[in-house]
Amino acid sequence: MTQQITLSELKAKIRDIDTPDEEIAAYLLEASEVSDAFAPQVRINPELVDDEGVEADVAMRFFNAMSKRRRQKRYQRKIESGWTGLRIVSEGDSWFQYPFLLRDVIDQLFDDYAIYSLGAAGDLVQDMLDQDEILQAVRQQKPHVFLISGGGNDLLGDGMLKTAVHPFKAGRPAKDYPNATFGKRLKDIIGVYRSIFTALLAEFPGLKILCHGYDYARPDNARWLGKPMASLGIKDKALQTRIVAEMINRFNAALVTLASEFPGSVVRVSCLNAVGDNWHDELHPNNKGYADAADKFRSVIASMFGSVTEFEATAPLSPGKEAMIDAQDLEPQAFRELVDTRGRELLETPLPPTEDEGRRKEIEQDISQHFEKISGGADFLPASFLYRGADAAASVCRVNLPGGSGTGFLIGTSKFIMTNNHVIADKEEAREAIAEFRFEEGGASLMVNLDPDRFFVTSKELDFTIVGCDDPVLDEFDPIPLLRNPSTVTRGEKVNIVQHPRGRPKEVALHNNDVLRVKDKVVWYETDTEPGSSGSPVFNNAWDLVALHHAGWIENGVTTNEGVRIAAIVSHLVARQHSEAAGSPGLVQLLSTIPDSSPHLGFFDIAGITGASTQEVEVPEYRGSLEFADIGFWNIEHFNDAISDMRVNAVAGVLGHLSLDAMGLVEVQKDAMDRLIASLQALGQSYDYKYLNVRGSQDLAVLYDSKTTEVNISAKIMNRHKSAWAATTGTGRTAFPRRPLIANVKVAPNTKSGEPVEFIMILLHLKAFGDPQSKARRRLAAEILTEVIADIRDTEKLPVVLGGDLNETLNNDVLSPLTDAPDLFTLTTDDAADNALSYVGARYRSLIDHIVVSNDVRMSPISGDDAAIVRLDKTVTDFTRDVSDHVPLVIRMVSRDAPLQIGDAGKA
Template sequence: MTPEVFLAELQAAEDDLEKLEALGAHIIDGGAPSMPFQPDLRLQGMALDDAEEGMTFAMNLANAWARSYRLAVFRRKIRDGYSGPVVVSEGDSWFQYPWLLDDVIDNLMDSYAVLSLGAAGDTLENMRAGAEYRQAISDQGAEFFLFSASGNDVLGGGDLSKLLNVYQPGMEMADLIKPGAVDQTLSRIEQGYDAIISDALSLSPGLQVFFHGYDRPVPRSDGKWLGKPMTDLGIPKNLQREIVGHLIDRLNQRLDVIATRFPGRAHHVDCRGQVGTSINSWYDELHPRNAGYARVADLFLAQMHSAEGVSPGIVVPPMDFELSGAKDVEPVTPLDLALEAMEQDMHALVEEAIIGPEDTPGQGAHCPCCQGDHSFGEDRGHHLTESDVRLVDEYLSVLSARHEPDLERRRRARRHMVPDDDSRAFERILGESNLFPVNYLSRGASKARAVAKVQLFMRGEIPVGSGSGFLVAPGLMLTNNHVLPSRDAARRAKAIFDYQDDDQYQPMPTQSFQITDDVFFTSDRNALDFTFVSVRMDNEHGASLDDYGQFALIEESGKAVKGEPVSIIQHPRGDRKSIALRDSTIVGVKDAFIYYSTDTEPGSSGAPVLNDQWLPVALHHRSVPHPTIEGRWIANRGIRISQIFARLRAAAAAGDSQAAKILRLLEADPQDTTAPVQPDPAPLRPGETRFIPALDATDVLAGGAAGGAQGPAFESNRWNGIDGYNPDFLSSRVPLPLPQGLANVRQVDGRPDLPYMHFSVVMHETRKLAMLTACNTDGASLRRLDRSDSWRTEPRIPLTAQVDNAAYKHNDYDRGHLVRRLAPMWGTEAEAAFAMSDTYHYTVCAPQHARLNQGIWLELEDYLLEWAEDNDARLSIFTGPVFRADDPLYRGLVQVPADYWKVAVADGPSGLRSVAYLHTQKNLIPTVDEAFGDYRTHRVPVHVIAELTGLDFAALQPFDAAGGGFEMAGAVRVVLGREDIGF
């Protein structure tokens, strides 16, 4: 969509929210911000002739859309009879991040009518000079004025290095700060705040003003505004975090002082600690992800509700910060370092570039290197690594070669690869014709379906990097080693197909398929930089990988010759599928590589380089840097398909079974349905696949298991008069933490839970497992009765709504008690026996691998009960799985959760104390060596469990031992023993 069309449609939309939302879908993240708090937002497909001016113009379009959309929401809310306080907001991208993120104001608009004047990239100086808020406050009779400012100002106009000294060995954080520069910047900010607050308060005697000072962001190794400026100054990573934390603390300290000058009317909302110290808590270096924005908004809500005399309903625990330095408050954990190392590793070789005509010496054009020794001048190589220098030398030798080795043999081979019915094909290869059969584009569009975005994930569903890849056999994908360097990376990745626009420029519905490591073969990035990896043949939505076709890999050399045009189908910057169509030629071939000048960007790695018959000539993997101009590029390089075959054959001859399997898949006739296709999907555990044929009917009906026979179901009237979990069991009420709107809850007789003796179970409507168990435990009257019972089905819900013994026969899966057998066994002996029998229902268990159920998880449960017993204390325990759409299906019966959580709450000397635990493979472990390798349990903040499960734990967050966030020392820790449990 062009800017002109966008503006015209924006003006025509007026207050039509549906039309405005459709327009918003055209806003994308360009990935190259020009100001610290100005994201690079632009229109999809919009060309930027001048980078700086173009990005500013594109950002203005995005801001215009956001203002129009929010104004329409505001007007609709007023028309619908809104009677609460009117809010006027002004600010930068923490208050207005158009479309891509749900920022602070997006969250507040659910509760208030907000007239938003914000603009991503705005500065305190601009807000003060424009003073738009004056008219808005007066016209609307606003009761609240919110503003977010100083992000650009505190970073010195976008140049953090102005505030810092060059690092010298032995320097500490205080030595690196330029105190005069920092004080001058903060004084300028303080004056701006004073002026705006005084001005706003003069407009209305009842106005309340709220402002904030951001959270401590996480510098990134490639971050333009924090990481790179400090790295260029030589500042080590451990000091980078201290510096950023110190500057944010200094800013908040000034804002505290400002608030005291307007007692009762100006409020500093201290956001520190709400986003998190992990790199994956942040969308980029300066903007939180949605969950962080939501927590910041909750702080505003709490103070705004308090100011209007309403019970806030959201209790935010007080937080204490040391302003002298962040070292003790924000430790750099091994997890953080592992995540940063992984991020650096993923980007280490992703050098991609737009190759402009001024950069690329072409045939017949003036070549800047052809000055005798091809030295590019005296400064050649000053910014290049040793490997870059070798790469440039190789490219220049290819460029200057008059005759390509074996050129005539390659041309003869190339002639045999053109279709018989395309009489002009070889003329095009020689550059003598530009006429194509009309089916050229339709064939290319069909082939392009086999190209996918390869998305890597960390901590479950958090994306951490992407590349491109393409199918080359049924269930087999080819990409780069630097995109998928290991089996672990493969297991955490998905192939996303149809991520592109249709003929109407509308996004197509995408389909994601799990990448597995059943077939995996790779060549080191410093060698040939390729990876073959298997992809599941179907996904959770029933889509088939067969629908996307594949590219044929031809081993014979000669698929492209010097001077022949090539195309690349790719996902630049992880965005929608694009094609660089015949816009460059083969510069030459050298050893295992082929050089060309097709445009690419980060995210293009792993794309196919294609000739006019849509045959892969090479696997794209990187760009060639300009020898003398940093940030400029002169060519791109790919790995020849023939050389990839040679590497596979050498490995197969040496006994590598994976290489041999891949060769069989590549050589199979795609029309032969008897040929080996997709290998077994990734194992759920060693020796067992995700999809195991269902047991036959007699086996399922037979019941019985290693742990005892399946008993007959009780009568449903067994629980008449049984209330289940008691929310008033402790000194303060702790309600059952149900999901909003009872989403996915299977209700029984009008109740959201199944009541048992001293505990309740909330069943998931479709997963057939408990989403939540809630148990009251009285340590003063626990009874340790001998274990004697059989597992039973639950009579109050259909058999088809629960998982019975068929999922536990002849395997290593335990019926993992979600309510520990001993936990509800208290009271009279009859009550304890009744409760023990209740825990032996299939609704109270989930399939847990023996290493989980019998390891640290069991020790954790035992310790909690022993603590309650030793202290005669009451304890409420909530437990459940983390449900994900990609949880593996087992035996066609149940999707097996990989992660489990537990929240324990008890009365302590100073009131309630809650502690949360997460037993995870996907959320907090930076690497996973095996699908079911060594299990780890982490102690985490309660809000993490709420975010993962969608359950409402708001009542417990004020009593969270972790302090409400990742930011507190010790908030996230591996549970290795009783000293880590928190009770």
């Protein structure tokens, strides 16, 4: 007999992913009174669970959120255990995510595959598209198959069935009952499916997608089917069953038609007649019914992949926007210099350097018109354009790999081939690769092996690889020169791409390809590329090598391609030569072929790529961007009024480089902050701060860029919770020896039409030490903060970002009230699992600084993660001695919904 337990004990069982769902289900009941059509809710069984005073709706939210989280944790454990079978990402409604009480389709399939589940009971297909979870999950998990279940709630949820069918009319056949509203809803659902499939397959053309249209649900005088139809006068149960079957048939037929638009990629799995009599209610199968439906999916998957048991993860042939390099806009003066330089070279007119934005725009217009030789836009070019282009194109090759192909080209001499890091990531891949020259229409190709043992250099950050090759047959080709000069192209010019799209024979996209934007490390352009174009050379109209093509994406109908600037790659190579102990002979040989030098040394050159020191090359660093709201937290550590001017200036240099919109600072005092602001202003920065005086000399402050950001300490919120800050543990210890700073932060958008990012920042510095009393303090503080955040979100209707020095690691349950709250996310959880550090002092090095956000915070990834721990101790000399024994944590919040305005005047 099941013994009564407390709600806390039940939650502990749920958090333990080894506790079977069936054991948890024994303590739960269906909450049918609050369930929607395909959104079943569960609640505790009051006879078996003491709810400890928690309201039932809070419990229901917890159970549904944790059902999804348990699956994801089980998936992660399976992957970390060395899983080599099929990987699947699933998204869907209650057929794929029925919390605890039933073993749904995904539960039935989980033992056979590694399934990363995004499903949530009640999801609308429009929600699935809007949340953008699907594309992010496929990018991160690289599955072989994507499963989706949805549409039922869009058609039937919230009593909508009554509006989707005609009222009863004697003699009306079942097929005529679904009305125009049903047809419109079905069309909308298919449109959303089409958008999801198109986006996935554009980036992952090898992905297999499986959808389904349910089985013939059975009206049973219940709230979803039987009663709505009875209210319309349709009371005959047999007629009800035929009407439902008609709607299910139409849905399945629409999915079949949609799948035909994506031959070989999308399959509609037929679950019709799979469930039979095994129904749990009007809409959901029972465990046996779900098992039979799962067999349909299992059969289709088997037909696609056969009996193979080990698989390589599916990877995109060419990355999309997620691979966009974290590049910075050029400073206005640097951009004017670039335009001046290009104007002098292209227009052959002596132009003095200009400080005037209007003159810069005139030069840009002249450059653009330079390429229109005849009024009306006819593109006449000298015949030499073709001759030089043919020579450059000859050095371009297809890079063949066991898992696909990309593009590469000879550089410097006939001994080096360049491509992307995501094409050839390491020496092992290079050994398996073959460079295929002359693979073009009407020619016989020439195969060449690569020689990574002779030379190999790569950078994931700049997405390039250079690998050696040593075949005498290549001596007849003219390699493409590397250029250190960054002034090879500007906005308004044209570029040309030579490529092997999708592995096809060599193709070119010539001249009518506008440069949209120039940044410090990348150039954006509009041209025709496809997967397989990765690693292509990008040329200007003089056939100078401008960039290495590496990514492309479509956003709101606008196609943008990104290439890594050759000047940035060369700067990296120069820095690498400085950093290597004896210098690589091959690298010296390659750099000796570069015919020019950088006129912007220090911006485009070594300092712009690797930081101030040429002794560190691959260094973790960070700079804020106008495209985002850049938010950080940092314990500067004893930044008090007695510190030296040298340390103030060192901290100012770090903060100026980080270039954040707002930074929560811990362990500061007012006079030191005033001196910091003066030092930042001397560096040309526009920072100000808001300050909270707490006990002792370890006060709190929010530093912010006054040009982009407004910060106001919220006395209203802080006073509303005054009693919370005075809370004490059972031994009488104060939970908050230093009360939190709570501020309203608003970061302006980067466009006139965009909406600002507004949120509530909670800045924390919890009590240190590892004794039981201190841990009890932090545990109580975490419980209180969870309640405070809930109140803030309820009253202020704003997202919440909490961060600072919590003086606690995540390898215990001290902070579990925060880390386990279903609507909060601890962004440092994955970093803790990877043994990352934020406290970098000589002793007790650990991750004790954290960021927790509410689930409505919209973030942009930083190097593929949701938060960045900026290990400045690796890039700043004597950082722990001269600056701090903690390093900053930063996040990027999306500052607008509109796409980047890459053609804005005044922006490079």
